[in-house]
Amino acid sequence: MNLGKEIYGKIQGRKIEDFLEKIANNINDYVIVVWAGDGTILEFREIGDKILGYLPEQVEGKKWIDVFIDEKEKEEMEWVYRKLLNNEQVRYYVNPVKDVNGIKKIFLWYNSRIESSEDDEKVFISIGFSLDEIERLNKKIQRYEREFSKINEQSESLKFKISKQDLVLKQKDEIIKDYKSKIEFLAFFDELTKLPNKNSLIRWLNLRVSNVEKGNIYLIFLELRNLEKLNVMYGYDIVDELIVQISRKLEDILSKEDKLFKIGFDRFAIICKIESISEYIENLLAKLAVVYNINGNLIRVNYNIGATLIDDTNDSTTSILRKCDLALIKSKEKGLNEYEIFKPSLEVQTLKEGIIEKELRNGMDLNEFILLYQPIINLRNRQIYGLEVLLRWHYLKSVYISPLEFIPIAEKCGLIVDLGKIVLKQSVESAKVFNSYFNEEFVISVNISPRQFVDKEFITSIIEILENEKIKNLKLQFEITEKVAIENINYTIEVINQLKNYGITFALDDFGVDYSSLNYLRKLPIEAVKIDKSFVQEIENEETYFVVETIIRLCKKLGLKIVGEGVETENQYKILNQLGCDYVQGYFISKPLSFEEILIKLQNKEIFRGTDMVK
Known part of the structure; x- marks a missing residue:
């Protein structure tokens, strides 16, 4: 190697091989890099296993930083260069390097400077040890230490049985000891941001809880939302840099007294002493609401924050973390960019939810879930158009529990999909009976939860139930909310079109509450729109009247049927009729009734309010 030989010729009184033997003869696998002051690699050697895989000719004559160092680590490596060139000691440091396949590997580097006596040329030698190899050796040393402690004065005869290499390992473990301090750093600090990690937070809390100061000391969890999606959109390197920038932003925002931790992939923790925690958090969220420029990608991040007061010496670290x-x-x-401060009612609510979840599972096994049916009236012919199915929990066969109590918990714990199957199966079974009492227009209307709608087995489970029951002329109508419909509008359109083949139509429930966009209303292949009861119950108000009138006109133009929900008075009934609404339902017509109650009314040909006759 010509470039290396020119400089080696100027180095007097030292052989690199001898130098290396003194430093590294206790490690089987390592990398040797000899480099000039400008970063040019003069000689490259791999001893033992090819842990990086480069041939000398692939790297010699090139700059160290261009061959081994990833773009985002170059700044740190240049800092190391400057230190070494300025005669400052950077004897050991840990950093990742790329192997021949571009895969990052963590190395512990030992650095030493070699100077020429003639013209003060600077040459450096760096020896890199794989952390995996060092850990193996560290364990080996610990094993020998245990063995040596058991050996008595007669152990001299046994020393010959121990290899020379192992004895040298025992004598020269300074590199390993130094590595232990690096391991401790990695154990208590986040590798990406260099911030204290979750172990550091727990250690701090353990000390703090045992000797808590009086005052408003809070623990805050700050979570970055949807980082997984950003990983898919931009790649891991971009998101890593984003996290680093956010950590720097947080360091700029927080005071010197505040403590910042990086405790997970998408989560930071803050410990602060503050009088008004709400004001503190709102200020934090406001300052974080910036657009980050990462290599030309403009990225905005959403957050959520939870906080708890650290004020009880009897409170364990586990309890504090749980509260947060x-x-x-x-x-x-609550949604994106919201925060919540812990209060005891949250624990009560969590306990309550846990009990309800357990009882939900029991209730499903014991067939405690039943259906009620609310009539939907056709305002043109004043006959029953259909029945909306409403799920009720007949707990212990004695009391009814409102869906407002158990549906959100079923959504959270994933039971809503199984409940949806129960509803559909019972609805189809009841339709067998009801069909004989109504004309061809009659429909059974079933609410579909957001979780159920996006379930990967949604379509197949419905088809399986329909094919098993084999009901002729069955008309099912599924109700989905606006939010669910447009969250993934292409998926929604695909589902609606597939289920059309099985006689299933769709209605948009609670219309007017969320988005009410003419564009998506035009795109969706739905059959009906249900005006939310909040509009119906305020329809006597002039502004609300105008809104309802506009909705009805719009739907008429698009060829959609209109259902007014929550009709509770005769006047509401009459106004909707005058505005051209097609169908109505609500307590003015009838409260939700059991299967048996509906059947009795049909058999006795009883007239529901707002109808002339059943059939």
Whole structure:
């Protein structure tokens, strides 16, 4: 190697091989890099296994930083260069390097400077040890230490049985000891941001809880939302850099007294002493609401925050972390960029939800879930157009529990999909009976939950139930909310079109509450729109009247049927009729009735309010 030989010729009184033997003869696998002051690699050797895989000719004559160092680590490596060139000691440091396949590997580097006596040329030698190899050796040393402690004065005869290499390992473990300090750093600090990690937070809390100061000391969890999606959109390197920038932003925002931790892939923790925690958090969220420029990609991040007061010496670290987690979970239920401060009622609510979840599972096994049916009236002919199915929990066969109590919990714990199957199966079975009492227009209307709608087995489970029951002329109508419909509009359109083949139509429920966009209303292949009861119950108000009138006109133009929900008075009934609404339902017509109650009315040909006759 010509470039290396020119400089080696100027180095007097030292052989690199001898130098290396003194430093590294206790490690089987390592990398040797000899480089000039400008970063040019003069000589490259791999001893033992080819842990990086480069041939000398692939790297010699090139700059170290261009061959081994990833773009985002170059700044740190240049800092190391400057230190070494300025005669400052950087004897050991840990950093990732790329192997011949571009895969990052973590190395512990030992650095030493070699100077020429003639013209003060600077040459450096760096020896890199794979952390995996060092860990193996560290364990080996510990094993020998245990063995040596058991050997008595007669152990001299046994020393010959121990290899020379192992004895040298025992004598020269300074590199390993130094590595232990690096391991401790990695154990208590986040490798990406260099911030204290979750272990550091727990250690701090353990000390703090045992000797808690008086004052408003809070633990805050800050979660970055949807980082997984950003990974897919931009790649891991971009998201890693984004996290680093956010950590720097947080360091700029927080005071010197505040403590910042990186405790997970998408989560930071903050410990602060503050009088008004709400004001503190709102200020934090406001300052974080910026657009980050990562290599030309403009990225905005959403957050959620949970916080708890650290004020009880009897409170364990586990309890404090749990309280903060509960507050964070509650803030995520509110939506993006929201926060929640822990209060005891959150624990009560969590306990309550846990009990309800357990009883839900028992109730499903014991067939405690039943259906009620609310009539939907056709305002043109004043006959029953259909029945909306409403799920009720007949707990212990004695009391009815409102869906407002158990549906959100069923959504959370994933039971809503199984409940949906129960509803559909019972609805189809009841339709066998009801069909004989009504004309061809009659429909059974079933609410579909958001979780159920996006379930990968949604379509197949419905088809399986329909094919098993084999009901002729069955008309099912599924009700989905606006939010569910447009969250993935292409998926929604695909589902609706597939289920059309099985006689299933769709209605948009609670229309007017969320988006009410003419564009998506035009795109969706739905059959009906259900005006939310909040509009119906305020229809006597002039502004609300105008809104309802506009909705009805719009739907008429698009060829959609219109259902007015929540009709409770005769006047509401009459106004909707005058505005041209097609169908109505609500307590003015009838409260939800059991299967048996509906059947008795049909058999006795009883007239529902708002109808002339059943059939």
